[in-house]
Amino acid sequence: MTGMWQCQGVTSASTAGAVRQGSLRELNLAVVLRRIAAADRPPSRAEIAARTGLTRATVSAVVDDLIAGRLVTEADPAPRTGAGRPARGLVLAGDGPAGLGLEINVDYLAACVVDLAGAVRHHVVHRADLRPVSPADALTRLAALAADARAAAVRQGLTLAGAALAVPGLVGDGGLVRLAPNLGWRDVDVPRLLAGHRLAEPVDGVPPLVVDNEANLAALGELHAGPPGPASFLHISGEVGIGAGIVLDGTLFRGARGWSGEIGHIPVHPEGRPCRCGGRGCLEQYAGQEAILAAAGLAGAELPADTAATRLADLAAAGDPVTLAALADAGTALGVAVAGVVNLLDLDTVVLGGGYAPLAPWLRPPVVAEISRRVLTAAWSPVTVRPAALGAQSAAVGGAASVVRLIVDRPVGWLARYG
Amino acid sequence: MTGMWQCQGVTSASTAGAVRQGSLRELNLAVVLRRIAAADRPPSRAEIAARTGLTRATVSAVVDDLIAGRLVTEADPAPRTGAGRPARGLVLAGDGPAGLGLEINVDYLAACVVDLAGAVRHHVVHRADLRPVSPADALTRLAALAADARAAAVRQGLTLAGAALAVPGLVGDGGLVRLAPNLGWRDVDVPRLLAGHRLAEPVDGVPPLVVDNEANLAALGELHAGPPGPASFLHISGEVGIGAGIVLDGTLFRGARGWSGEIGHIPVHPEGRPCRCGGRGCLEQYAGQEAILAAAGLAGAELPADTAATRLADLAAAGDPVTLAALADAGTALGVAVAGVVNLLDLDTVVLGGGYAPLAPWLRPPVVAEISRRVLTAAWSPVTVRPAALGAQSAAVGGAASVVRLIVDRPVGWLARYG
Structure with missing residues (x-):
């Protein structure tokens, strides 16, 4: 692929639109910057040229613009075993x-x-x-x-x-x-x-x-924190309420009106505990932070969010049986809801985020057990359940x-x- | 927009790839055929030229190829009030x-x-x-x-x-x-x-x-049967098993491994009836065809699928109280699962398909009731629940x-x- 080429005509409306909207410089800037952002290690100008199909001269001019604008900076050259002066790698700037x-x-x-x-x-x-x-x-x-x-x-x-x-x-x-x-x-x-x-x-x-x-x-934080590239996962934020972000092929799925992800109101016991939302038996009533605190005998302790999770984690790590039972029950309820989601969407990764991140050692086993028990495809394709890379407050x-x-x-x- | 234009260079790899992959003729054929397929009424060659940005001459040549290949045919001209010979409209061929x-x-x-x-x-x-x-x-x-x-x-x-x-x-x-x-x-x-x-x-x-x-x-049948354009909906096929097709922005969402849509195994009563899948309390055990037949006193009647749905519909239409109760219970279970899906995905349309299509008059009210009761956003944005356009066996x-x-x-x- 080359960066400069001639075309005689374009007939697809969407293709024509895509080329026209951005100027050549705008496209070149974005292509080079994204290549630097997505690289495993700082790429040289020559490597960028090879990967993007742009000429060396074009890449150098674009990189000069990006450096002048505090978007890119040069990294120390990596030691090389071959002959010649090592090429300097490019990284995203930390002062722009x-x-x-x-x-x-x-x-x-x-x-x-x-x-x-x-x-x-x-x-x-x-x-x-x-x-x-x-x-x-x-x-x-x-x-x-x-x-x-x-x-x-x-x-x-x-x-x-x-x-x-x-x-x-x-x-x-x-x-x-x-x-x-x-x-x-x-x-x-x-x-x-x-x-x-x-x-x-x-x-x-x-x-x-x-x-x-x-x-x-x-x-989105979890998506950008992970390795670059398409990814599909369910990220669950466990706070007083429970919300989910559904990332499909590297894009957040927002739903028809932007209101997707209300996993906390999936019914897990249809005629169970009343919920603030007006429904009954919502997941939030069994695996929300207040439900876990109440089951652990800490109701009304007025603990702030991350303190609550830390406190529960400390008690669980110390082997407190009431806390362990509370987390096992919450994990089972969470697992019932997650199994339904995986049956529906066939996602292979579930991320425990927000207040769930520090509690993942205890929530994960019952979630995995419910997935194994209830997901039709669990036998062929394992589902990874892991804590969020960014932890709480992501x-x-x-x-x-x-x-x-x-x-x-x-x-x-x-x-x-x-x- | 014009169909022929010159460009000096393209730098976006994806744009360049899109133009290169197909020859000009290939693109023109697809653009014109899709325009004819998507039109509300048979478009003339001039209308296609106006909508696609291609020249009249190009459109005429492309249409000739499509007619010769039995992909397109000319429709009878619509009556016109203006002067001049009416233009002949183009429709997809019925003999190709x-x-x-x-x-x-x-x-x-x-x-x-x-x-x-x-x-x-x-x-x-x-x-x-x-x-x-x-x-x-x-x-x-x-x-x-x-x-x-x-x-x-x-x-x-x-x-x-x-x-x-x-x-x-x-x-x-x-x-x-x-x-x-x-x-x-x-x-x-x-x-x-x-x-x-x-x-x-x-x-x-x-x-x-x-x-x-x-x-x-x-x-996919429901998608192509409807008006052209992006659409998002949940299509539920109610047979002995219950499956769902999730269409997001006009594309079927297949999941990580192509196994999405197993709505029949969403747990609606986590410790309820055992299911063939090994889990417990799956929707299928409450709203699958055999569950409905059993609740209606027709278990073991050995009714084939569409006969079963028709038989249930006939009994319900005649006011049979046992059948009406069975359908109400099945609809409630279905509504619990659907409410969870809508909370998660924020879809605004739910289509009752397969064996559910003829039963929609009785299943719809309890499904709507559970959505109203359980979906957090139901107050601001109504969810449409309707039978499949293609009916059973779609x-x-x-x-x-x-x-x-x-x-x-x-x-x-x-x-x-x-x-």
């Missing part, structure tokens, strides 16, 4: 654009900064029960964390190019939070309430604020990572201002 | 290629022929309990139905361009049926057992035989439709031999 990830959950606020290479450069969690706090007050507190994060980014030479806010609920058009049942929010206009706060610098093609479901952003990190991903996918918007 | 759809299920065999325009030209259902029959004998019987269908196609001037076989089980590589629990099949090499039978004529780009899960093919029709779809998508393979 960064993403701001924010999270508001039932019992904590979080803010983090992730650079283009995916490194977390700042991360603060503020623990507080937010159920008695008004949405406006909660968002004012969050804005203070965001301002601290922005200052930390500036100190490290980074420029915040956009922000993503994770919420434990259903997000509608324009960032309106339609319902966050465990927070008690209904129709909260988050962008309006945050309008007075500057969260990031304006960059063409990067929204200044994306509001998304926390389970979605946590799944939603804020995933949100920040999704911001920088926008720049990797379309660097021209950033370069227009900072190149 | 056709697809052979076959189905083997627990209690029937089916064969049908669908032409390029989607019309069913031949359809035979042979009722028999196939559980005591060996796979080889069952496939020999099916091959006899296929030979009859082929003769019927030839008599109507059609050429069978490929065949698709629907089976109620998990299909692996090479058409191996790994497991069809309700038939009692395990590791049945269907292509080998059918190797001595010529099902269709060889056409470049169309496999002579595709073996697929019946719920998948039924969903798998064979869907399989045949998927064969002709391959020709619409890439007509050059057919034209190479018949053009």
Whole structure:
């Protein structure tokens, strides 16, 4: 494949559109930057040319632009055994654009900064029960964390190019939070309430604020944290509520209206315990954080989210029989729901994220047992159940990572201002 | 948009690949044929030129090729009020290629022929309990139905361009049926057992035989039967087993290994009735055909599949209280599983297909009730529950439709031999 070629005509409307939309330079920038982002080890200019089909001269010119725009930097050359001067490898820059990830959950606020290479450069969690706090007050507190994060980014030479806010609920058009049942929010206009706060610098093609479901952003974090390439998995965020992000072939599946992933409301005992949602027997009532705490004899202990999971993990590690039984029951309920999902979607990987990540040693065995027992294809094709790579609070990190991903996918918007 | 244009260079590998793979003629043929297939009413050559951006001369040449190859034919001109000779519209041909759809299920065999325009030209259902029959004998019987269908196609001037076989089980590589629990099949090499039978004529780009899960093919049938364009829906085939086809944005979602859609094994009562699959409380045990017949007092009545559904529908229509209660209970169980799926995937349409189609008047209300009660987003976004457009036995029709779809998508393979 060569990078420059002549064509006489194109008849497919979609193909013609794809070529026309982007200028040649825009396409070249994106192709080279994505190649650097996806490489196992820092590639040289020659290797990029060989893999993309672009000429050496084109790659060099594009790389110069990317370096000047603080998107790419040269890595120390790797030792080589062959003759000649070793070629310098290229890596994503650690002093260019960064993403701001924010999270508001039932019992904590979080803010983090992730650079283009995916490194977390700042991360603060503020623990507080937010159920008695008004949405406006909660968002004012969050804005203070965001301002601290922005200052930390500036100190490290980074420029915040956009922000993503994770919420434990259903997000509608324009960032309106339609319902966050465990927070008690209904129709909260988050962008309006945050309008007075500057969260990031304006960059063409990067929204200044994306509001998304926390389970979605946590799944995106897991996707970008893993090895590059297509992947399909179910990422489950176990907090007070339980949400799922469904990644199919490397893309988050959002559903008809963007409200997919409500795994916490899959019925596991159809006429069982009443749920806040109005239904009965929802998974959340058997495997949500409050259900586990209650079964472990810790109900009303007023533990913040990550403390609750840590506390349960400590008790389980110490062999406390009541805690072990509570986690086994929660894992079985989770396994019943997951087995249904795997039967339906034929996914081969299930990731235990959020508050489930530190509890994975105890939740995993009953989940695996239910899958083995109930999934029709389990005999031929094992399902991997593993803790999330990002651990708890991956939603804020995933949100920040999704911001920088926008720049990797379309660097021209950033370069227009900072190149 | 114009059909002919010059470009100086293309740098995106995927774009370059898309243009290169097909010759200009191949692309033009596909673009024009798809436009004719997708049109609401027979388009004229001028209208096709306007919609595709191709020149009038190019469209005329391409249409001539398509007519000569029996893919397109001219429709009678529609009455016009304006001056001048009315332009003749173009429609898909009814005397060119056709697809052979076959189905083997627990209690029937089916064969049908669908032409390029989607019309069913031949359809035979042979009722028999196939559980005591060996796979080889069952496939020999099916091959006899296929030979009859082929003769019927030839008599109507059609050429069978490929065949698709629907089976109620998990299909692996090479058409191996790994497991069809309700038939009692395990590791049945269907292509080998059918190797001595010529099902269709060889056409470049169309496999002579595709073996697929019946719920998948039924969903494809529903997709192609509906209005053109992207669509997302859950299609449920209710037979002795219950399978689902998940169509996302106009594409069947097959899962990591092609085994998605096993909705019949979603647990609805985790410690409930034992299931043939080895699990407990699977939906199939509450809403499968045998469960409904047993609850309606018709267990062991040895009714073939469509007769069973018709018999239940007749009794329900006559107001038989036992049948009505059986259908209400089955609908509730189905609704519990469907509510979980909608919470997870945020689909806005659920199609009741196969044996559920004639029972939809009675199954739909409890399914809708469970959705309303259990789906978190039900208050903002209604979910449509409707019977399948193709009714029962849509798998064979869907399989045949998927064969002709391959020709619409890439007509050059057919034209190479018949053009």
